[in-house]
Amino acid sequence: MAHTRKRVGATVLGLCAIAAISFVPATPAQADPDIKDVKARVDRLYHEAEAAQERLHDAKLDLADLRRDLNGLRADQERQDERLDDVREQVSDAVVRQLEGEGISTVGQIVVSEDPGAFLDSLSTMSSFNDLQASLLSDYDTELEALEIRREATDARTKEIAQLTAQLSAEKDTVDDKLAEAKDLLSDLEAEERERVLASRGSTTRVPTSVPASGRAAAAVQYAMAQVGDAYVYGAMGENAFDCSGLTMRAWAQSGVSLPHSSSAQFSSGPRIAASDLQPGDLVFYYSPISHVGIYIGNGMIVHAANPGTGVAVAGLYSMPYVGAVRPG
Missing domain, CATH: 1.10.287 (Helix Hairpins)
Structure with a gap:
């Protein structure tokens, strides 16, 4: 009797295993995009x-x-x-x-x-x-x-x-x-996932209510900070949309400083400043070759026209590959 029970148990286990295998798809399902x-x-x-x-x-x-x-x-x-x-x-x-x-x-x-x-x-x-x-x-x-x-x-x-x-x-x-x-x-993503992607690209840094800038830099910083939330549009330089160099150009124009509409050209607009000596208003540059520029606002933060998914936002100084900084004017 015991021997019979063993055979029945083995048979049941074998049938369960076969049933389990039968439910495994022949090819793996298409994974959702990560x-x-x-x-x-x-x-x-x-x-x-x-x-x-x-x-x-x-x-x-x-x-x-x-x-x-x-x-x-x-x-x-x-x-x-x-x-x-x-x-x-x-x-x-x-x-x-x-x-x-x-x-x-x-x-x-x-x-x-x-x-x-x-x-x-x-x-x-x-x-x-x-x-x-x-x-x-x-x-x-x-x-x-x-x-x-x-x-x-x-x-x-x-x-x-x-x-x-x-x-x-x-x-x-x-x-x-x-x-x-x-x-x-x-x-290609579902609407909810798309919002998550775009939201994840924005700054998680709290936007400062005021920036302690002085001299001509104050007007530049004030203008740039007032544009936070505006759209990013390639080639734009205001009034309600900017690209990176368009924003910095318009910001420093408030102080009477003329900058070219080009991040690499703006890198030659003033003396080079070490990261340890940065002051609000300084232009900070990213990537090699240079292809992005923002404005330092103090406390290790910048304001910049980020990209079409984020717009004008506040971010960390080292949130992108940092190259250097200059002080216009």
Whole structure:
């Protein structure tokens, strides 16, 4: 009997095991996207888009410089054209005078002159007529060569502008593509999860009610802090939306300090400041190459236009890869 019970028990256990195996799916179910992974990918895409946007700002600054240079070259070329025309006219007049008989013999000139003595006094000038012609022709060649140099420089700047314009278009496409990819990634999540991702990207640091800034920095800090909660839009510089360098540019403009709309260019806007010497109002920079900028507000915090998911917010000084700081003005 005991032996029979053992056999029955074994049989039951075997059937249970078979039943359990029968309920195991043949292929593993598709795992839901991990929120941390999605957040990291969205962060990366937003930063890649911002880096492209900052390169776009740099290219626009370079383009403006090239166009100013081109305008100067064209003005210089016009002046050179005028100088060349003057020399060309002098050469033409000299040739015409010679053809009309100005080059007759010195003896003939003395004979026909009403004052042979006065003519003999200017004989040295008349005898150098051929030298004058040679000088005019030499001047003509020199001015012609100078004009050609200016034309080549103008053509080179024109080509640079065309190449940079193409680069601008490519960088703009990169910004749009990265932003679209981030939006698609977020749209694949359920609405509740998407809100969790976006919320997790915001600052958990309490926004200070006041920042002890002084001098010209005070106006810059006050303006930036007043924008907390505003939207982040690539290329924007106010009134209700900003990108990182657009916010810092507008903030310091309140103090009469002109900054370029570019984080990397703003890195050259003042003396470098050590992290231990930071004061409210200092510009702080991130990533290598530099592609993000914020404003230090004290107590190890910054205010910055973060990204499209966060907007203008307060964050920790070392919440991103820190590069350095400068003090504008």
